[in-house]
Amino acid sequence: MESDEEDAPPELVVAEGENETDEGAARVPITIVTGYLGAGKTTLLHYILTAEHGKKIAVIMNEFGDSLDIEKSLTVNKDGESVEEWLEVGNGCICCSVKDTGVNAIESLMAKKGKFDYILLETTGLADPGNLAPLFWVDEGLASTIYLDGVVTLVDAKNILRSLDDPAGRIDGHDEDHGHGPVMTTAHVQVSHADVIVINKADLVDEHEIQRVRDRVQSINGLAKVHVTRQSVVPQLEGFLLDLHAYDGVEELEQTGKGHSHLDGTISTVSIALPVLSTDGVAEVDKWLRSVLWENELPGDDEAHEARFEMHRLKGRLRLDSGHEKMIQGVRDVFDIFDRSSPWPDSDVRNIRNIGIIAHVDAGKTTTTERMLYYAGATRYLGNITHGNTVTDFLPLERQRGITIQSAVVTLHWPVVADCPPAESPKSINLIDTPGHTDFAFEVYRAVAELDGAVAILDSTRGVEANTERVWALARQYDVPALFYLNKHDMEGASMKLCVQEMASLLGTFPLVLQIPWWEREAFVGHVDVVREVGIKYSSTGKPSMTGKDKLPPELRDELKKARAHLIDMLAENDEELLEEFSTDENVSMGSIKRSVRKLTLSAKGRFSPVFCGASSVNMGVQPLLDGVGDYLPSPADRPGLEVQLASGTGVLTDLIEGDVSFKGRECRERPFSGIGHVFKVVDDPQRGMICFVRVYYGSLSLREMWNTRLQKSERPLNIMQIFADKNTEIPLLSAGHIGALTGLKFARTGDTLISFAGKTVPESFRDVRIKPPEIPPAVAFISLTPYTKTATDQLQDALSRLSRVDPSLRHHYDQDKGQFILSGLGTMHLEIARGTLKDFYRIKGQDVLIGDIEVEYAETVVEPSGPHHEHCNRVLNSKAGQAGCTVEVFPLEDDDRNVLGSDACFEHNGNIIAISILPGLPAATAPKVSRNATKLLDPATLQQQLLNGATAGLARGPSRRAAPVRKCLVRMTLDPARGDVHATSTPGHVQWAAQHAVRAAVARARGGLLEPFMRVVARLPEAAAAATQHDLTARRGGQVLEVRNLADDVYSAAGAAGAGAGPWGAEGVDLERVYAPPDPYASVHSLRDAPKTGGRTRWVEIVARVPLKDMLLYDEQLRELTGGRKNLTMEPDTLELVTGQRLKALESAM
Structure with a gap:
């Protein structure tokens, strides 16, 4: 050169x-x-x-x-x-x-x-x-x-x-x-x-x-x-090769044994363990490092000589007695000791938002999520479902089908730092994009349980749809506040009036309209912010521009005045603080309105919901929606105390931590753990293996040992990651309120509770603390898988085990007689996706395994009482000899039997009710202790749990040739110490064995019946196709039509159906005459009491029916033919009905 x-x-x-x-x-x-x-x-x-x-x-x-x-x-x-x-x-x-x-x-x-x-x-x-x-x-x-x-x-x-x-x-x-x-x-x-x-x-x-x-x-x-790696191909860049933060932070360090000189005598890793230090102790560490690195002296060595070593890389963590931590970083003779910073932009839990995107399928959940990520700076391009390059739909099958299958988790920060007000930090938003299809309902169940708030998206051309009602009911069950985003306002037939009225009439929530659409010649160009009193108009590229109130078109300015007056009246009626301000000054401030909207949204248990509008596909309205997430949805600190399960019952997590919970008659005053988290999802990653998605409820989880309270064993994660759909960034710890992911856990699965503890072992009093796991819906369909060779059997067994760990609503068992596996799921699409995953991800090939067609999952039941039947176990289990017994009676389940569920000893599982009675006379706690397990058996809570485990195992397969699960039974179990059901040598395994075999025997001796799954079918279609569709459902498919609604008339006639009452709720729900909704562009009237105008639109009807699942497996395509493709169909499991007559004979002959 x-x-x-x-x-x-x-x-x-x-x-x-x-x-x-x-x-x-x-x-x-x-x-x-x-x-x-x-x-x-x-x-x-x-x-x-x-x-x-x-x-x-x-x-x-x-x-x-x-x-x-x-x-x-x-x-x-x-x-x-x-x-x-x-x-x-x-x-x-x-x-x-x-x-x-x-x-x-x-x-x-x-x-x-x-x-x-x-x-x-x-x-x-x-x-x-x-x-x-x-x-x-x-x-x-x-x-x-x-x-x-x-x-x-x-x-x-x-x-x-x-x-x-x-x-x-x-x-x-x-x-x-x-x-x-x-x-x-x-x-x-x-x-x-x-x-x-x-x-x-x-x-x-x-x-x-x-x-x-x-x-x-x-x-x-x-x-x-x-x-x-192979050929330098890495699974991801960030967290793998980039964004390492190797010099500004230190991950969890431990005293490793990796520096073995017998492997390499030139360089080795040396670990030094230090106790908790005072401030003076930090100064001593600094002095020691200076002596070693700069002066070539080893402190404590009396003989001065040149050090015969050199330091290449140095990392360390110093724990201080003040509770703070210091980090050490060094390379060669340069080092630094500095305060440890939070891995999050702002560690204040009040700046965290754990939210979910919930909606009906095709409402625009994933498209809206992509825009959120883009405007928050998390992506540099806009993902598109049509092009198959979205962030949250990252599975190949999701991109191929254009639907969300898993609940993808992403983290973003809003507003961007440059736009934050002085002295404020961005909100850390952990966002979950959930499926809308009913076959993936379990993905929604397990996600909603972890949320603090939700964004409910409605397709403004369709209003509230069937699956919207289901996910809204689930949000209400978990008391998750939500705001509504009325999407697709750029589409023909979009109606904010329709959506707002159906929110009130069908969902029972009062809409607080914070935005009204801005129409120009029936085209959606933006919206007017009712709180800020400004118009926001979007260019063809989606760039927003502000318009002051005085410069709005006159008719829009008048509508803004009306909308704001309605909003303030409703807030003042339900918020005394705002009422007091309104009574002294009618010009209520923007800050007061926002504070009041937030207060009602968080405290009213779904009775009030803020409403936004937009069109995500053309980049309109997403930034204000992100503002709304920060302004109106709760942080983890705003949520009520989390209920946890203890061996002695239930309690609130905050009470448990503060020592206000008693355990076996004594108060718990010790600080049992440094962190507690809940596994709500598991993903099988091709590079990292099983990744467990975790919500942390207290303290923090780091790379130290964790106690799995379900498995009663410890596990240690390899990595902790911040989540970005299929990309992840490693972080040193996961703190309270956040959602993240752990790798390296070999056994944890959905619903497990993980405890990080300060000492060497978790305190005995808290080994059984559990956050309630999500309920798994019963299966309605299955496929058979027949392996041809022993190798294929082993490969398939491993794949199914991993698949069931990822999705617990996919269950499998092996039929010894037929030499095949049975995989059960929640519907046809659910099983189609599972079948595709087995082929494409787990490499289950057709030449090795015969994969059958999707079939209906029938169930068995008893049609007459059976028992009592007593079973006694006297055998060696797990290398331990012991005895146990129990008595079981089985009855057909009647509606009145559900009244017993209020008892502590009654449980509902997979459609069965199990009632457990433990009679007096258990051996005293001071009896001779044969083993640790035998002592534990004397606890009634442990006995009850093992009887329940045995009963559920006994009901898993019926006695008929179908070996189908047993459903709709009342099982009464009795454990009588006087009869020898509990022995000094009894272990939990003996009790469970006796219970399982007693239940199986009682069911086998009863006269059995076959149960068939029925689906609740909701079809929305043009009125012209309604008659043919009703005839098809009833005459050809053996269904029963429950209801037919004219959608255009329903929303407007509902106003007269609700009775008047105190506040905005009448005797039958929301008083629709109190609800404000802006006019639609095609309507010639501006009052909710005026008759609707269809504007030339097709009149649509909604048909609700109950139909056997067997006749609905391929109905989507058949309904497409009946309606010319203009339809919307949803199905969800309804009930199990007893099969009789000719239908039973046909099913039996088909076996």
Whole structure:
């Protein structure tokens, strides 16, 4: 290279982004990528520069090393135009002798190209990253522009062991003190400085060799994360190679045993355990490090001599007696001790919003979520369902079908920092996009239980639909406040009046209209903010512009005045504080209105709901909706106390933590745990394995051991992550109020409670604390899977176990007689998705397993009483001899039998009621203790739980050839100590065995019957197709039509149906005459009492019917033919009905 070019900054490769400069943006992270010759850096950089990750990444490359092989024609996409941006790096290796030029390069980069999301700095294959890392970590000139994110080292799985032992790779200046033994090579230094080590080219060696490589590099560097890849392809960039925060935070550290000198005598990892320190103790640690690193002295060594070691990388965590923590970071002789910061933008729990998106299918949930992510700056492009590139619908089947299958979790922050008011921080919004299809109801059930608030989306062309009512009822069950977003106002036939009236009449919530649509010639162009009294109009690209109240069109200004008056009247009627302000000044302030709306939304248990409008697909109305989430939905601190289950009953979590709960007759005054979380979802990730999604309710969860209260065993996670749909960023801990994910838990599943405890073991008093798990709906359909070989059987068994752990509403069992597995689910689409997952994700091939068609899941029952039947167990179970017994009676379940559910000893499970009676005479607690388990058996709560477990197992399969689950039975169980049902040698396993076999025997002796699932069918279709559809449902399919409603008339006639009463609620619900709704553009009237005008629209009807599921499996396509495709069909399980007559004979003959 010419000498006059040595001071010229290297040019850059720019990947995937725009060249905007944002002076207010945060500092840019720089990652140093190093690796020995041939490790695969070139391939990795190719991947980063060409992958569609939506990030603006700059890459500084050397021209003397590996990157010469990269094509010189890499391009950047700018508004669809390919622009040549590639120039050779002009500086060569910038890591040592010319490191000042590297600083100039970064400064030049930021000045020329603007801010980037990330900067990658590649070194040569022979570079020492230890010379470069301190430069970017501590350089004052760069402190306001970039920061060191971490060092990533690639190693060649096939050749790294040879490189570590090759004397030719020795580094001068590192080994003067040795004189003998192993030498320090370039490979050693690159591994020792790494924060992430990528073992690449794993496809060239076997698993044994990979483990040898892993052990060797971890013996050199026990602090780094280790990943294994093939051809440098990583599952994600952020949290894997980028956004590491390796120099500004420290993850959970423990005293590892990875620094084994027998594996590598050159460099090893040393862990030092420190007690809790005082402030003076921190100063002593600082002094000790200065002595070791700067003065080459080991404190406590009387003989002064030059230290025979050097420090390459240092990380540490200091716990202080004040409760605070300090972090230590160091590289070579540079180190820093600093306060630990929260991994979240704002650790105040009041700035957290855990919300869900709930709606009917196709209402626009995922599209709205994509716009939220985009405007919050979490994505650089707008995902589109049609194009299959949405963030929350990340599964291939979701993108193929255009529907949400799983409840995807994403985290975003709003407003963006630049728009935050003074002294305020953005809200951390953990957002769950749930499915709308009824076949995936369990995804909604388990998500809603974890929410603090919800956004309910309505399709404004359809109003409240069948599944909307179901998810709204679920939100009410869990007391989750919600705001409503009326979407699709850009579509023909959109009606805010329809939606608002149906919210009141069908959902029973009073709509607080905070926005009214802005129409121009029947086209939706924006909305008017009733609270702020401004108009917001959107351009064709979705850019909003403000219009003051005085500049609005006269008719819109009048409507705004009317809407605001209605809103203030309703607030004043239900909020004394606002009433007092309104009585003294009719000009109520914007802040007072917002405070009052929030108060009613949070405290009225769903009686009031704020209403917003927009059109997400054309980018209208999403930013104000995000504002509404922060303004009107609750934080975790605003929610009522969480109910938890104890061995002795139930209690409130806050009472338990504060010591106000008694346990077995004594008060609990100890602080039992440092954190408690609830697993509400499990995902099988192809790279990380099982990922458990967790909501933390108290304290924090970190990388220490956790107690699983269901399994009664400890587990330790490998990683904790902040969630971004299918992308995740690792964080050191998960704090109260947040939703995150844990990897590495081998057994945890949906519904499990995890406790993080301070001592070595969890206190005995709190080993059984459980947050209530979600209820799993009964299955209605199944498929059979017949493996052909033993290998295929084992593979299928493993796949089904993993599938059921991910989705507990998918249940399976093995039929020994037929040699096949039966997989049961909640509907046809549910099973279609499961079948596709088995084929595509778990690689279950058709040549190995015969996958049957979807069939109806029938159930068995008893049609006459059976029993009493007594069963006694006297055998060896789990290597323990013991005895136990119980007596069982089984009855057909009648409606009146549900009255017994108020008793503590009665339980409902899968449509059965189980009543347990434990008679007096249990052995005293002071009786001779044969074993720890025997002592525990004497607790009535433990006996009751084991009897319940045995009963549910006994009802899982009936006695007929179908071996179908037993449903609609009343099971009475009696445990009589006087009869010998409890023995000194009894264990929980013996009690459960006796109960299970007693129930099975009692059911087998009864006269049985067959139950068939019926579905509640709701079909919305044009009035012209109503007669043919009703005839088809009743005459051809054996159904019963329950109701037919004319949708156009229903909403307006409902106003007269509600009786008047105190407040906005009449005797039958919301008084619709009190509800304000803005006029529609096609209506010629402006009063809710005027007759509706259809405006030439098709009149639609809603048919509600009960139909056997067997005749509805393929009905969606058949209804499409009847209606010409203009229909909306939903089905959900209704009841199980006894099959009789010719239908029973037909089913039996078909077996």
